[in-house]
Amino acid sequence: MRHRPLRDTAAWGNLPSELSRFIGRGAELARLGGLLESSRLVTVTGVGGVGKSRLALAAARAAAEGTQGAQERHCDGVWLAELAAVRDPALLELTLSEALGLTDHTTRPPRTVLAEHLAGRRLLLVLDGFEQLVDETAELVRELLRRSPGLRVLAAGRRPLAVEGELTLPLAPPGPEDALALLAARASAADPDFAVTAANRAALVEVCARLDGIPLALELAAARLRTLSPAQVLARLEDRFALLTGGARGGLPRHRALRTAIGWSHELCTPAERLLWARLSVFAGQFDLDAVEYVCAGPDLPVEDVLDVVGELLDQSLLVREETAAGVRFRMLETVRVYGAGWLESLGDAERLRRRHRDWYVGLATWCELDWFSPRQQEVAALVETELANLRLALECCLDEPDEVHLAQYLAGTLWFYWAGCGRLTEGRHWLDLSLEHTGRAVTEYESSRLKALWVLGYVAALQGDAAASMSALYECRDAAARSGNPVAAAYAVHRLGCLSLVSDDMARARELLGAALEQYRAAGELNSSVLMCQVELGMALAFQGDLPGALALCREVREICEERGERWTKAYALYVLAYAALDAGGAEEARLLLTECVVINHAFHDLVGLVLALELLALVTVTEGDPAEAALLQGAAEPMWGGVGLRLFGSGYFNAPRLMCRERAGELLGAERYAAYAAEGRQLSREALVGRALRSPEERGGGAVPAPRSAGRGGPRGSRVSRRAAADQP
The missing domain is CATH 3.40.50.300 (P-loop containing nucleotide triphosphate hydrolases)
Structure with missing residues (x-):
């Protein structure tokens, strides 16, 4: 095993x-x-x-x-x-x-x-x-x-x-005893003074029977036991049972019982509660109070009343409150949501509410893009992650209307920081491709949205290693930006073309394009994470060509700006270049400190490209510190991650150099068999375990000893040397 x-x-x-x-x-x-x-x-x-x-x-x-x-x-x-x-x-x-x-x-x-x-x-x-x-x-x-x-x-x-x-x-509903136990437990949770007694037991048993023991129905009924006695709950079920079991003749009793419970809850709601219930059905997954107030409020439901009505729906178990990384969120059980959606359709207000929902999430994405370049960057990442289901719904709504395709292009483009910075390239590519397949009727009026979607598509495709699609989108963006007089879109297109040259080892072309893009950004007064990334990438091109002083100057400036603004994602790439230069100058200890912070940031943002680059450079630092076994393990652990990286960095002599150097040095010290064994052990590590291991200092892992790996075969000479050629042949 x-x-x-x-x-x-x-x-x-x-x-x-x-x-x-x-x-x-x-x-x-x-x-x-x-x-x-x-x-x-x-x-x-x-x-x-x-x-x-x-x-x-x-x-x-x-x-x-x-x-x-x-x-x-x-x-x-x-x-x-x-x-x-x-x-x-x-x-x-x-x-x-x-x-x-x-x-x-x-x-x-x-x-x-x-x-x-x-x-x-x-x-x-x-x-x-x-x-x-x-x-x-x-x-x-x-x-x-x-x-x-x-x-x-x-x-x-x-x-x-x-x-x-x-x-x-x-799955049938629970038996009578289990149903009563569930009803009692949920009622006690809502009201600690509630208890099943000889006086109320018969009524509670009858409530369970009337609701066929369906757990959701029982939970809704339990919420009412805060304000009504069991006999009153039963009486209200009796009064409304015939009315609320409508539907197809011969329908299953359990379906009718569930509709009874939900319909009864609906009947017991005030007009404001019913209205909010219906309007909340436009949300997907979780949502917060701000979104509810914008989307659902109106003359018939004043914004100042929304919080109280939300509280009433919570008390009745029609809403669920959840703590998330982005703060408090609410959610409707799917059966309750579907019931509300039916009422919203019957009110004839569904389309208007869907557009309100769309507008809120387009605005949310706009705010998040601006706040990405701020100390709230991690909060923004968590917020978009939490709201992804609703952002998808907003994108679908935009694409459903031919005249609103520009909104889909704008929204898909505005989320560039999430697609690229939080490991969502495949989904980003999906929405960008869909939005650009449609032109709509008002193309020229909304050309800036289309240009943004084009350069973001070029960026995403480049990160996926799809050079042909990337160049096609970026050249189209650059040429259209020139025709329409949009210097900012042109700068983004030139920047991303420079990225393609960088990963293709055409450093002279990369320096030319990235330098030109920086000048265009500055002329336009553009400053954000993407602009700073352009400066880091120019620093990479300089470092790879041996101009370490030039690379250090560029990336130190980026680091300072990021620290002033609270920006972390681009800072991680600047730290990578600074660590590369430090290691080249013999500063392994400084390089480790820089890369440790780099790994923490990239892992937090799920940025696979940045993480694997940092880990492989850290493996080279580790062998330089005298611990080839740990270096081989880290190198092996990083290898499976390349399967998820579209950039063909193994074909780049510059990006590949740290990996090859680490493999050669560790292989010479360990021998081919032991290097392969340590690398194989590393490949079994989960990403969480790998990151935790990478963050250990030399002192924490016991220095530079070279113990026998658990997966090594017996009889291998400890510390035996193999030829450089043999070491280079190991995976």
């Missing part, structure tokens, strides 16, 4: 922590665990609100924490992908990649990336809420299971996936 590092929880899975106790379902949980042992695809099915998601998550946690055999079956983790907010089939694979923590900068199809990542791994993938994309999800699951023998899938939805080999667990 291959060696694995100690489990790193952050890198091993992404299951959310439980916010409330899982009650009952012992028999179903045991049965589901048994099905997971015997099949690679198990789907929990049932009506909305019956508790499919909670049961699937409970089973996933049990698999993660269970017997040694279960842990071995899922030794690469248990991962949750929530699909309810995904409407575009093209985003299905991307959503799964995000859930698995994959960062890929290449032009490879996301499905290929997923399949290659999963091919040699043993993990459990939990898919929740796939009904709206059932055919696409089934096709994807079928292919992944076929290509990934160690993959198991646990799905939760209203219908099976109908994939060969699938086992299903139809």
